[in-house]
Amino acid sequence: MKFRVDRDVLADAVAWTARSIPARPGTIPQLAGILMVAGPDGLELSGFDYETSAHAQLPVEVADEGKALISGRLLADICRALPDRPVDVSMDGAKVSLTCGSSRFSMQTMPVEDYPALPELPPVVGSVDGDAFAAAVAQAVTAAGRDDMLPVLTGVKLEIEGATISLLATDRFRLSLRELDWRPEQNEFSANALVPAKVLGDTARSLTGGSALQVALAADGGGSDGLIGFSWTAGGSDRRTTTRLIDGSFPNVRQLFPATSETTAVVEVAALVEAVRRVSLVAGRNTPIRLTFSDAQVSLEAGNGEEAQASESLDAALDGEPITIGFNPTYLLDGLGAITGSHVHVAMTLPARPAAFAGMPGEDAEPDLQFRYLLMPLRMQG
C-alpha cells in the first residue's frame, strides 16, 4: 500500500470516519480501528460499531494497492496535528508509515481479516437538499429523549409521505415536529423510519457546502433489520453512512398539538431568550419559570420567597384570556433556540396543558408551521 493524499482531505475524512468508532470496543478490539483500503478507485476509509457505519472515498493517486487496519483514535489525533503539506502513506513491514513534511509517524496495524464487513447501502429512495436537511434535523432533535431506558424516544421518527418528510421527536415532556420537502424517486413513496437522534444529528452536522443528500432506506423488512443510509459529498470525499433503525413503535404524537387555543401571544424571540436566561438564574434544578401573559405583556418570574427571586416584563401581543403557565427553563430555551424568525407565536389553552411554539418571520407575519415545538408545563404539586 502506498499513496499520497492532500492533508485537509485526509484529516477531514479521518475525523468524520473516526466518529463512528466505538469509544470502548470491548471484546472486538479491531472495531477501534479505521480500515484503509487503497485501490483503483482511490482511498477508502471505514469505521463501524455494529450500529453505525461510516465510509469515505477519497480521490487519491494510489501507487501501490493494499489495505491496513490502524487505530482510529491515533490516526485522527495525528491527522489533526499534521502540518499543511501532502501526506505520504505506505506500508512498512507490519506497520504503516505516514510522512508529512518533515514529520514521520509509524503506526502498528491490526489484522485486516478480522474486520467485519460493513452493511451494504440500502436502495436509494430519494434525495434532499443538504442544508435544508441539516437545518430540519437540528430543529427536530431538540425534543429527542436521551434516556436509554426509553430507547424508542431516543430516535427521530421520519414519516415520509410523497414529497414531504415529517421529522418527529419527543422525550414525553416536549415534542418537535418539522416538515421538509424532498425529492423521492417515486412520487407515491411512503415509509416510516425511527433513526437514532444522535446519529442523525451527527450526520446533519457534517453536511457542508449545500450538496445533495441521497437517502437510502430498507425499512419495510418488518424485523429489526431496518437500515437507513445517507450518501453525499463533503470535504473532497464521497461519504456514506448507514445506521440500524430503532426497533419499536414510536407513539402517535402528532395529535397532541391542540386544535384550538384560549390564548395566543407573540413575543420577540431575542428579548424573550435574554429575559428567560436572566430570570431562570434563580430557578433551582427542575423548578419552573412562570410566565404570566396579560395586558399586552408577559411577566417572567422564578424562585421563591425563601431563597432568591427574579422577575422581568416584556411587551407581548396577546389574543385571548390572561394565563399563567410554568415551564422548565431549559426546555423553554431549547424551544426558543430551535425556532427561526424574529418573533415567537405561543398558543396556550390551560396552565396544565401543553403550549405550542412556532416561529414568525415578522411581528405581523403568519406563524411558520414548518417547525412546531410543543412543551408541557412544569407545575408545583399539591
Add this chain to the structure above:
Amino acid sequence: MVRPPDTRQPDDTGCTILHADMDAFYACVATRDRPDLAGLPVVVGGGQRGVVLSASYEARSFGVGSGMSMTRARRLCPQAVVVRPEFEQLSAVSAAVMETFRSATSVVEPLSMDEAFLDVAGSLRRFGSPVAVARYLRERIADEQRIPCSVGVAPTAQLAKLASRRAKPDGLVVVPRHTVTAFLHPLAVDELWGVGEKTAEQLHRLGLRTVGDLAHTPVATLRRALGESLGSRLHAMAWGYDDRPVTPRRGPDEPEHSIGSDETFGHDVDDPEVVCRELLGLSTKVAARMRAAGVAGRTVTVKVRFADFTTITRSRTLREATNLTPEVYATAVDLFTRLGLQRARLRLVGVRVEGLVDAATAPRQLMLGARDHGWEDAERAVDKAVERFGGSTVRPATLISTGRP
C-alpha cells in the same frame, strides 16, 4: 420531695451524648400485655421459617439471639414461646418513644425503631445534667410504654453506644470524661463501631485484640494495614476521639431521610414473577407511607438478599421526586431485572426511596398525552379508602389472593 444527693453520681460533665436503646424491644412490646409470658423465654419471629427478630433475656440465656434462624432457636430453647411480631403496634410504640426523646431535646437521631442518639447539650439548663435527662427518659418510657430502656451517657456517640451496651438490661452507664481511656482500652477491638468481622480479623492478625492494643500502635502502622481513612479513624476512636455529630432526623421511620420496606419470603424464591409481585407490594407500601408523610423522593433502591445471605443493593435517581406507586414500582422492577439473576434463589427483597423532599413544593414536569386524572388522583383515592377502611382495602389486583394474611 427533696431527694438526698446521690453520692454515687458519676461525673457527667461534658457527657452530652446519650445513646438510648430499648432492651429486647420486639420481645418486650410483644409481652408487655401478656402477664402469662412473664419470666418465660420468649422469641419473636415470623413465618414458617424466618429469623429471630428479638428474644427475651430469658431466651437469651439459652443462647438464642436475634438474627439467628428460627430452627436453630427452637433447637437451643425448645420451651420458648414464639410470638409473631405486630409491626403496627411496634411502630406505634417506637413513634411514642421517639416523641419522648424529642420532649427532652430537639437533637434526636433515630438509628432504627428501637435506638437513637440524643445530643442533650441544649437541655442542661432545664434538666441540670445529662444523667438527669437519662433518668427522666428511662422513667417516662417505663411508665408510659412499660418497656425497659437502657441509656449510655458519654462525651461522644461511639462511647455512648458502648456505654448503653454495658447498661443492659434496664440500666444507665456513664463514661466520665476522665475515665474514657480506662473504659475503652480493656474492650475487645471488635466492640468498636466500624470494626466488623473482616477488620477484626485483620487486627487480630496484627496481634491487636483490645482497644488498648490499638491505641498504643503507631497510627502510621494502622494506616498501612487498614488504609488511610479507617486506620486514622480507629486510632482516634481508641483514644476516645470521635467527631461523629448527632444529626436530628425527621422521624423514627426514616433514619436516613428515606422510607423503605423489606420482605423476607416464606421460603426462598427464584421465580421473577413472584419477586416482582413482592416488589409491587413493597412499592405500594412505601409510596403510601411517603404520601402519608407528605414527602416524595428521587432515589429508588432495591435490596436483594440471596439464600446464602449475601446482600446487594442497586439504586437509580429519577429526574424528579415521586411518591407514586407505579413510578417506584417501575424503577424497582427495572433495577431488579437489570441484575440478570437468572432464577437465583432469593431470601429477601426490599424497596427504599431516598432523598426525600416536601411533596407540596416538589415541582412536577407534566407529561405529554397523560390523562388529566392520572395516577396521582387514583392514589389519593386509594389513600382515602385505606384511611377509612384500613389495611389493604384497595391494592393492586396482582396482590389479591396471594394467600398472605
